[in-house]
Amino acid sequence: MIRFFVLLILLLPISASAQNVPKLVPDVSQRQINIQSGFTGAEMLLFGAIIYPRGVAPEGQVDVAVVLRGPMRSVTLREKQKIAGIWVNADSTDFRSVPAYYAIASSRPLNQIVNSKTAAIYELGLDRLQLSPSGEVNATEQRRFVDGLVDLNRRNGLFRQEAGTVEITDQVLYRARLNIPSSVPVGVYTAETLLIRDGRVIVADDNVEVRIRKTGFEQLVTILAQDYALLYGAMAVLVSLLLGWFAGFVFNRL
Amino acid sequence: MDIYLPIANLSVNALVIILLGGGVGVLSGMFGVGGGFLTTPLLIFYGIPPAVAAASASTQVTGASVSGVFAHMKRGGVDFQMGGVLVVGGIFGTGAGAAIFEILESLGQIDTVINILYVLMLSSIGGLMAKESLTSVLAVRAGKPVAAAKRRHHPLVANLPMRWRFYRSGLYISPIAPLILGFITGIMTMLLGVGGGFIMVPAMLYLLGMGAQVVVGTSLFQILFVTMASTMMHSLTTKAVDIVLAVFLLIGSVTGAQIGARLAQRMRPEYLRLFLAAIVLLVAIRMALGLGWRPDEIYTLQAL
Numbered sequence: 001m002i003r004f005f006v007l008l009i010l011l012l013p014i015s016a017s018a019q020n021v022p023k024l025v026p027d028v029s030q031r032q033i034n035i036q037s038g039f040t041g042a043e044m045l046l047f048g049a050i051i052y053p054r055g056v057a058p059e060g061q062v063d064v065a066v067v068l069r070g071p072m073r074s075v076t077l078r079e080k081q082k083i084a085g086i087w088v089n090a091d092s093t094d095f096r097s098v099p100a101y102y103a104i105a106s107s108r109p110l111n112q113i114v115n116s117k118t119a120a121i122y123e124l125g126l127d128r129l130q131l132s133p134s135g136e137v138n139a140t141e142q143r144r145f146v147d148g149l150v151d152l153n154r155r156n157g158l159f160r161q162e163a164g165t166v167e168i169t170d171q172v173l174y175r176a177r178l179n180i181p182s183s184v185p186v187g188v189y190t191a192e193t194l195l196i197r198d199g200r201v202i203v204a205d206d207n208v209e210v211r212i213r214k215t216g217f218e219q220l221v222t223i224l225a226q227d228y229a230l231l232y233g234a235m236a237v238l239v240s241l242l243l244g245w246f247a248g249f250v251f252n253r254l
Numbered sequence: 255m256d257i258y259l260p261i262a263n264l265s266v267n268a269l270v271i272i273l274l275g276g277g278v279g280v281l282s283g284m285f286g287v288g289g290g291f292l293t294t295p296l297l298i299f300y301g302i303p304p305a306v307a308a309a310s311a312s313t314q315v316t317g318a319s320v321s322g323v324f325a326h327m328k329r330g331g332v333d334f335q336m337g338g339v340l341v342v343g344g345i346f347g348t349g350a351g352a353a354i355f356e357i358l359e360s361l362g363q364i365d366t367v368i369n370i371l372y373v374l375m376l377s378s379i380g381g382l383m384a385k386e387s388l389t390s391v392l393a394v395r396a397g398k399p400v401a402a403a404k405r406r407h408h409p410l411v412a413n414l415p416m417r418w419r420f421y422r423s424g425l426y427i428s429p430i431a432p433l434i435l436g437f438i439t440g441i442m443t444m445l446l447g448v449g450g451g452f453i454m455v456p457a458m459l460y461l462l463g464m465g466a467q468v469v470v471g472t473s474l475f476q477i478l479f480v481t482m483a484s485t486m487m488h489s490l491t492t493k494a495v496d497i498v499l500a501v502f503l504l505i506g507s508v509t510g511a512q513i514g515a516r517l518a519q520r521m522r523p524e525y526l527r528l529f530l531a532a533i534v535l536l537v538a539i540r541m542a543l544g545l546g547w548r549p550d551e552i553y554t555l556q557a558l
Binding site for chain 2: 035036037038039040041073074075076077078079080081082085086087088089092094148149151152153155182183185214217218219221222225226229230232233234235236237239240241243244245247248249251252
């Protein structure tokens with residue numbers, strides 16, 4: 001990998017030197033994550049190089065933020081309230097664009113490197129996600145639901161925000177690790193890298209895609225259960241009957 | 255040893271699932287119950303989504319009751335006529351259960367209803383069992399013989415029209431009563447993932463007035479077919495049956511059941527029932543507290 005980086009640094013400045021804007025060369029450790037029987041989650045390395053015009057790094061500090069984002073989906077969020085002594089789902093609101101997974105890592109805390117306007121434009125940070133809530137007009141209520149949604153996903157490990165975990169070497173190379181829990185939804189994920197300087201996003205690249213999918217037996221079971229429900233149900237019954245019968249048979253012999 | 259559950263979409267420790275199945279299996283072997291009423295809540299405590307827990311637990315109960323049905327059939331302990339009526343009622347019950355499940359899920363109240371039903375069911379059954387077994391334990395201690403309950407069917411059952419003869423059960427009653435009984439347990443199997451044996455057996459004894467020698471076998475027969483129907487129904491509607499979860503539960507429970515059956519032979523039946531009553535009441539109390547305490551997380555997500 002070091003050799004690869006050296007090659008990058010030597011070759012690429014020449015092609016980028018014509019422009020005045022730095023260029024990002026991002027990559028991820030895996031373009032595809034396969035969910036199989038032993039899957040307990042994954043660790044994704046997002047890394048890359050920053051190519052400056054004329055190959056010269058600017059004065060002062062640059063910051064990098066990386067975002068891994070899952071497919072968007074519509075959800076209903078329900079809130080429990082205590083009614084007649086028990087906790088039941090009482091209130092709910094719909095969100096039209098919630099990422100199935102969202103993890104952001106940055107070289108320094110986000111509020112120190114970007115202003116709130118930039119953060120909102122680029123959806124940087126868990127409190128800046130544009131989730132498109134619908135149905136609830138009251139702003140405080142809406143805020144409560146958004147906070148609830150973020151908190152829930154954070155606890156499940158599906159939303160993450162980490163500061164100081166992007167390492168930048170010589171203003172040129174960066175890398176960050178993001179954890180993916182076993183309950184991660186399948187789909188096409190986007191990895192985005194943002195180069196930040198003086199509170200502004202200088203360049204952003206979101207061309208790297210990561211495919212998370214079930215493979216082998218896990219894929220087969222999911223397809224059967226979804227599309228061949230009758231067959232799947234019959235199989236489940238049969239497996240259960242056979243195991244039960246077989247165990248009875250074996251133990252009667254003992 | 256971690257294993258990924260393809261339908262629940264999360265990774266669990268296979269050993270925990272096998273031990274859980276085994277523990278429930280020991281109890282089911284000791285008491286002749288399917289154990290679904292313990293499996294589902296324990297899976298939910300462990301973090302399995304409630305729908306997947308109930309669906310997969312009912313699949314597991316199928317496997318757990320097979321060898322019992324064969325054993326009872328061999329010694330003539332199954333009234334097929336009565337069993338057939340119960341199964342027909344049960345299959346309609348799973349259909350109704352599926353509809354109820356769907357309505358409650360769209361309202362977002364399925365978890366609460368499952369919890370409340372569990373609390374009501376377990377506390378009443380546990381309470382009755384504790385009372386009955388305490389009486390007999392005390393009677394045995396005092397050296398008095400326990401008065402056998404007089405076998406007769408409930409007046410409500412006796413008044414139903416269109417009577418049939420159920421020879422094995424020694425009954426001349428209307429099939430409507432077992433049909434309704436089967437229907438209710440079918441709904442419960444679908445919603446709660448329980449076989450319903452611990453409701454079925456007392457109902458057969460005290461409501462229908464069936465002969466004790468065919469009660470357990472016929473109840474197991476009904477459970478076998480109704481849990482099969484419930485697995486099919488869940489596969490077609492909620493799509494929540496996790497075959498991997500069911501297999502690991504089964505590996506534990508079929509083994510545990512054999513151990514439990516052997517243990518039961520060495521224990522006094524009235525103490526055994528008292529012990530079961532205590533377990534049932536403990537689960538009920540835990541679930542009731544779960545309803546009343548502020549949950550750790552008050553928000554839940556449902557994909558649209």
